[in-house]
Amino acid sequence: MKRRAHLVGSIGLKDRNEVFTTISEILGECCPRIPDGETGDRGYWIRWQRRTFATHASFAAILTTRSLPGYKDNVERTFFALKTGIDPDTVDLGELGYANEAIESYKSFSHLIAEGTIPDSIRFQVAIPTPMALLCGFIVPEERSTLEPAVERAIDRELEKLQKSIPGKSLSIQWDVCHEVVGAAGGLALPYDRPIEGAVARIARLCGRVDAGVELGVHLCYGDPGHKHIIEPADLEISVAFANGICRSSPRPVDFVHMPVPRDRTDDAYYAPLKKLALHSTTRLILGLVHYTDGVAGSRKRIVAAERHVKDFDIATECGFGRRDPSTIAELLRIHRELCAP
Numbered sequence: 001m002k003r004r005a006h007l008v009g010s011i012g013l014k015d016r017n018e019v020f021t022t023i024s025e026i027l028g029e030c031c032p033r034i035p036d037g038e039t040g041d042r043g044y045w046i047r048w049q050r051r052t053f054a055t056h057a058s059f060a061a062i063l064t065t066r067s068l069p070g071y072k073d074n075v076e077r078t079f080f081a082l083k084t085g086i087d088p089d090t091v092d093l094g095e096l097g098y099a100n101e102a103i104e105s106y107k108s109f110s111h112l113i114a115e116g117t118i119p120d121s122i123r124f125q126v127a128i129p130t131p132m133a134l135l136c137g138f139i140v141p142e143e144r145s146t147l148e149p150a151v152e153r154a155i156d157r158e159l160e161k162l163q164k165s166i167p168g169k170s171l172s173i174q175w176d177v178c179h180e181v182v183g184a185a186g187g188l189a190l191p192y193d194r195p196i197e198g199a200v201a202r203i204a205r206l207c208g209r210v211d212a213g214v215e216l217g218v219h220l221c222y223g224d225p226g227h228k229h230i231i232e233p234a235d236l237e238i239s240v241a242f243a244n245g246i247c248r249s250s251p252r253p254v255d256f257v258h259m260p261v262p263r264d265r266t267d268d269a270y271y272a273p274l275k276k277l278a279l280h281s282t283t284r285l286i287l288g289l290v291h292y293t294d295g296v297a298g299s300r301k302r303i304v305a306a307e308r309h310v311k312d313f314d315i316a317t318e319c320g321f322g323r324r325d326p327s328t329i330a331e332l333l334r335i336h337r338e339l340c341a342p
Contacts (some may be wrong), residue, residue, distance in 0.1 A: 004030050004314045005336040006258060006286045008219055009127035009174065010045065010322025013039035013329060016105045017112075024118045026333040030340040031174040033125040033215065035119065036105035037100070045176070046129050046137050049096060053080040053138050054280035058091050062140055079140045088146045099161035102126045106166050114241040123172040123215055126162060130203060131155050136179040136188065140242035144191040159209055168213035172255075175206055177242065178221040184238050196238070202247035208251035211276040215287075217256040218246055226321035233260065236273040243285075244278045251282045262319035266301045271309040285310060288318035290339065292332045299339055315339055 003305060005027055011019050020035030042046040053059045059080040070299040078252045082088060105124070112118045116158065131151040135144040139151075164169070165290065167342035180199035192198035203218065220239045223230030233239070239259035247254050261270070277284065299315070 003340050005340050006318040008314040009035050011321030012326050015039050016108050021110050029119050033123040034148045035125040046133050058086045081140045091150040096158050099160040100163045126170040127174040127176050129176045132179050140315040163211050167210050172215035173210050174217040174219050176219050181220050182230045185231045196241050203246050204249035215255045216264050219258045235270045235272045240273040254283050257282040261287050263291040266305040271306050274309040285313040286316050287313050288316045290317045296338050
């Protein structure tokens with residue numbers, strides 16, 4: 001199969017229209033799905049969701065000093081806790097905004113298809129964080145389990161609304177799985193036992209809520225604060241365990257799974273776990289091995305290393321590139337295009 005490019009989500013350009021036109025002009029049909037770039041307030045993944053909890057009448061802000069993964073020193077961080085007397089079963093988080101943003105972006109996307117700027121074979125991609133991202137990102141640890149159903153209900157409503165509003169044949173949904181991966185690697189405590197198994201069961205449940213006909217993908221992530229992982233992956237063992245478990249447990253086929261490759265990993269030890277990969281026959285593996293800093297030449301070295309362990313795969317960066325210098329984005333896209341060329 002021809003190698004294709006995947007864009008994880010965030011792209012630090014001015015707005016959705018600039019994202020759509022820039023990607024389509026540079027990558028064309030070698031990029032089968034295009035995100036809206038998560039521009040504006042959404043540029044730093046889930047950070048824009050802080051307002052969901054900060055403005056909610058059921059929550060109180062708790063300033064804490066904690067040791068956080070990826071930080072050398074203890075840092076002050078505000079989490080949220082239920083106010084005294086609030087029943088967690090009654091908490092309604094309202095609209096999170098993912099569906100509304102996607103619906104607005106799809107209007108621009110479909111207009112650009114109609115005028116021929118974007119090929120009509122390309123899907124519109126929407127990335128959604130798992131409930132665990134919002135729980136670990138904003139809720140005090142001792143209340144994450146009790147509030148998990150409320151957060152999951154909110155994510156479900158977002159998914160339902162956007163699937164009712166955007167044609168399934170035009171839509172690609174990607175679950176962003178970060179805190180679960182970092183937790184499985186020992187980088188943070190998760191509110192359940194058996195980190196991989198517990199996460200797989202939850203992610204498979206989310207996968208089952210994506211309609212037939214909608215493309216479904218999973219982005220496995222070790223975080224990207226300051227362009228560094230929260231915890232550095234030793235190899236692809238954890239990513240492969242997640243990928244196999246999700247594909248095995250999902251009620252419907254998973255169309256793609258993305259996993260990261262650090263810039264300095266051209267050694268066989270990093271890629272060896274790919275020998276254990278057991279995806280659906282229709283699931284496309286995507287390796288996040290494209291790095292701007294060493295360009296086409298360095299990325300090809302990682303491609304060659306990966307090909308010693310897996311036959312076929314698509315390419316991407318390790319994470320989104322919403323936080324990088326906008327002046328580098330066109331060149332980064334051209335690197336993807338050259339790597340996809342026969």
